[in-house]
Every structure is written in structure tokens, then in C-alpha cells.
Amino acid sequence: MTPVNSSPSPVPPVTDLRPARRWVPRHVVVTRSAAERPHTAEILRRVEAAGVTDVQLLTADRITSPRGLSEREAYARAKDTLAVVVAPPSQLRPQPIPPSADWRLDLAKGCPAHCQYCYLAGSLTGPPITRVYANVDDVLAPIRSLTGSGSVTTGDADRAGEGTTFELSCYTDPLGIEHLTGSLAAAVTEVGTGLHGDGASLRFTTKFDDVAPLLALPHGRRTRVRFSLNASGVERFEGGTARMPERVAALGRVARAGYPVGLTIAPVMPVDGWREQYAALLDAVALALAGVDDLDVTAEVITHRFTPGSKEVIQGWYPRTRLDLDEDGRRAKRSTFGGVKYVYPGETMRELRGWFTDELDARLPQARLLYWT
Template sequence: MPQHVVVTRSATEHAHTAEILRRVEAAGVSDVRVLTNDRITSPKGETEREAYARAKATLAVVVAPPSQLKPQPIPPSADWRLDLARGCPAHCQYCYLAGSLSGPPITRLYANLDDVLAPISSLSGTGSVTTGDAARGGEGTTFELSCYTDPLGIEHLTGSLATAVEQVGTGHHGDGASLRFTTKFDAVQPLLALPHGRRTRVRFSLNATEVERFEGGTASMPRRVAALREVALAGYPVGLTIAPVMPVPGWQQSYGTLLDDVAAALAGVTDLDLTAEVITHRFTPGSKEVLTGWYPRTRLEMDEASRSSKRSKFGGIKYVYPRETMTELRGWFTEQLAARLPAARLLYWT
């Protein structure tokens, strides 16, 4: 729940802003300011941590710029990326957005929702991940909604996710597209009765208990697993995003328990369509600098000396686990997913 909401002048010109403000008022947020311009100023604080806390407590209703309206390929997850918002209200100490999004971590909600969703029609039938792929072609052209936000965590304030699910589910953008998103939240009730047409895959970010302590402000693992069952019973294709995998002490037992909990939750679900994506922890020099500023007392392991470095195609460096560790992790998850969750299709490992 935000403490502060700001609305840019341009955002007031879009009908979706009225719906956002209605939801903000219903949620009891009292500090709502409508700006006379489109400039979002950085929150101030005596320390970087204080400025971060103020930014995390702030939502901005803005107009997505043209650069954000041009979908980008997002392998290995989906054909294309669509952004309903930019920024996340959670407090994950390993945050993947740190270092990749510039400026303070204010969550920006996009008022021009129709413009954001418009490319679905023109891009259906294109892409290099699921479109035309023998294994995943049944998903059609896929659009990832959670690259730069957790859309379920802000859905009570936006309604944007439900609009997208309903439009794609009813064929508003044609019959060749599907949506997918990952969440660390469990407020799925507004989605359950939507005419989703099995064209939205709801994935839950799940992890070992020892890693959950790094995920502040999110739903607990048991609540996420329970929500997974709810959406599966409502007919949605579902998925597990097991990330970020960390080889914590006793990790085999911890992740084994997690897989068993998921299996128990999904028992008896008919027409189950279940996928799994497994992503190991990694960080960049830039993200480490940002995260240690936000969470100066974190106990998250980010020791370059114990990692292997990899260069991206653009020359950036990221630190991943050594080859031996990665081989052990990959072998275990491949084997145990097949044994404990035989219905799950492992889409990729990274």
C-alpha cells in the first residue's frame, strides 16, 4: 500500500487514470497530488536508505513514453515484453531491477493502457521464443508482463492486469496471443472469474525458506502456493518461477520440500497446464552497488571471488555460480522436477 501518489499532467488526459484514482481513494491513500507538469522529482532523504524508502512508498501515474511502447524480445521467457508499469513495491534484497532501472525506485503506473496493449494485435504471429516453436508453439505469440514490475502486487490500485487478461482472453487482439506474468503476491481473487480463455499463464515466484527472508513486503511461500492452486482451479495455465536459486546449506532438502508442497497443492486439479523456469542467483557490479546502498545490512552473498564472471553480448559483466555448482544445481532440479512434479514442463534453466 503506497503512502504517496503523484499524477502527472499528461496522465490526467487518459481515462484509465480516473480508474486508478478511484482505486487509490478506495484503498485509503490520502496523500495524492496532481502535478502541473510531467516531471517526477526524486524523493529526498538524509541517507540513500531513507530516499529509497520514500521512493518505494511512492506511486506515480504517468504516460508511458514511446520508447516503452515498443515491445522488445525477452528470451527465454517470451516472444515480446509489454510493460503495464515500471518498478515494484516489494523489498527483495537481490532485486533484479536494481542497476537496470535508472533513478529512484518509484513505481510508475502507465495511464495509457490502450497504447501499451495495442501492439499485441500487430505482433501476433511473430517472435523467436514460442511462435513457431515445436515445444511451445501451442502458447501462440507470448507477451511477458512482469519484466519490470510485479503486476499482481499493484493490481488492486490499477486494474490493468485484469483488463489485459480479459482483452486477450476474449480475442480482442485476435486469437494468436497469450500473456504471462510472474508474481510474489497472492491477491488473485480479482482474476479468478475473468474470461481468461486459458490465454494467460500465471506463474508464482517460489523459493526455499532460507531465501524467503530476502523478499520483504511479499506474500509468504505458503500463501503463494495456495494462490497457485486457486488460479489452477480457475482454469489458468500456471507456472513456477523458481528464482533466484541459491545453494544454501541443505538446499536439496529445502527445495525438495518446496516441490512437494507444490505437488500437494496441485493434487486433483483437472486439465493442469504447469511449467517451470529455474533461474540461479546472479548480480552485476552495478546492481551490487545499488543493493548494498538500499540494504546496507544485507546478508545476501555477493562475493565476486566465489563466483564466475560472464560477459553479455553488450560487454557487461555478471557474476554467476561456478561451473561445478551450476552443474550440480541443474542436474538436481532436472531430476527432481521430473520425479516430484512430473506434470511440469521445464522451459529453461539459467
């Protein structure tokens, strides 16, 4: 990657804060430590511009929920709350995150969407409040020292062109909260202009379509923007997100702005008519990307799976869900540490994998299939 000017750029100013489907929290809380961070002032400016009136500056760093709430009430309030906090030291230690990227960096924890299969269910403790980190500089600081190390793209001949990769969306959807934080733009700009050195790249996945704030950033083709896409029969489980045609259109917009892009087709489910539905999705993507100069597009295909813990949480959050969580129709897969997750039976997995491998090659031959799981 070509070295570039290392002078930092400011977070872009607040503009146009009310397009469709932007999440506006009802409650914002700021911890005592976060209030001392410069980036918090930018977040509060954006929160005010978004029309939030319930903003509390806490006298401590602990966030507590109101007493006397039922499980459903606690969930609803948490999903309406944005907390500005300082990432603790444990959160600042980057962890390997195969098969997605070399390392994980967290700009936030929690997501405003209401996906009934939520990947965060069972992996995050407490009410699902969206916590954004005020100490973005600390979160991004490890990039320089870790560039050149890693087991996913670094040293892999097939993916070496991506450099050392840093995943920003393991525990959040950074685009879904970007209008309130500016943290994603700061990260894209800093890495794109070489502030953290050469040879690193960012990647994130989103279910939102508000890409306008990213289009003019000096990204240097060092951030891969991936869109979580799915069949229409699965989209009904994704509340509070941009609709699939909007995501596909946004994919085309960022690709034309020079970003490397990606499809995160997840979670794949063999719903009735799945072949026709996924074929229509791939055709729509091919149309959106037609004619893009220097197109760099990847695909990651992830089948639906759940754990006993995530099932319990999901059924508590969405008691009337029609999501298939029947263990009898699945195969139990155990991890090295004894954990269990339920995946589709081997025959179903082989059928799905074969179909996606063939159809991606036929309908979107430019896409590199990075992995299947």
C-alpha cells in the same frame, strides 16, 4: 486458439481492497499527461478506496524527489510512492525477451516489494518509485500486429501451443499493484476475449497471492500465471511479499480457475540444506495442484546472479544484507556487449541443474521445464 467475441469488457469495479499484504502507498502522484487519460480515473478510485490521502496532481510530467534526503531516505520514500504516468513512445516499442517470451509489454515499472537481490537494481535509473502506466490501451495495442512473430514460442514446436507470448512482468510485479490499477485484469480480459486477435497469450510472474480479482475473469486460458517460489532459506531476502505457503495456495487457486500456471523458481541459491528445502517446496506445489483438471504447468529455474552495478545499488539500499555478493566465489560471465555478471561456478551450476531436472521430473512430472539459466 479459438476466436471469441471481440467486444471489450470494462475494468472490474473496486472491491475488497484490504486483504493482508496488499501494498498501500503513502504517496501518489499523477503527471499532467496521465491526468487526461480515462484509466487514471479508475486508478484514483482504487487509490482512494485503499485509504491513500496524499494524492498530488502535478502540473508537469516530470517527477522530482524532495531535496535534502539521504540515500536511505530517498529509497524509503520512493518505495512508498506510486506514480501514475504515461508510457513514453520508447516504452511502447515491444522488445524480444528470451528465454521467457516472444515480446515484452510493460504495464508498469518498479515494484513495491523489498527483495534484497532485486532484479531491477542497476537496470532502472533513479529512485525506485513504482510507475504505473495510464495509457494501457497503447501498451496493449502492439499485440495484434506482433501475433505470429517472435523467436521464443512462436514457431517452436515444443511451445507452439502457447501462441505468441507477451511477458508482463519484466519490470514490475503486476499482481502486487493490481488492487490499485486494474491494469492486469484489463489485459487478461482483452486478450482472453480476443480483442487483440487470436493466437496471442500473456504471462506474468508474481510474489503476491491476491488472486481473487483474477479468478472469474474471461481469461480464455490465454494468460499463464507464474509464481516466484523459493526455498525457505532464500525467502528471508524477500521483504514485503506474500509468504511461500500463501503463494503456493494461490497457485492452486488460479489453476483450479482454469489458468495455465507456472513455477518461477528464482533466484536459486545453494544455501545450507538447499536440497531438502527445495524438495519440500516441490512437494508442497504437487499437493496444491493435485486433482486439477486440465492442468497446464511449466517451470523456469533461474540461478542467482548479479552485476557490479546491481551490487552497488543493492548494498546502498540494504547496507546490512547477508546476501552473498562475493565475486571471488563466482564466475564472471561476459555478454556480447561487454557487460559482466557474476554466476555460480560451473561445478555448482551442474549440480544444481542436475538436481532440479531430476527432482522436478520425480516430484512434479506434469511440469514442463522451459529453461534453466
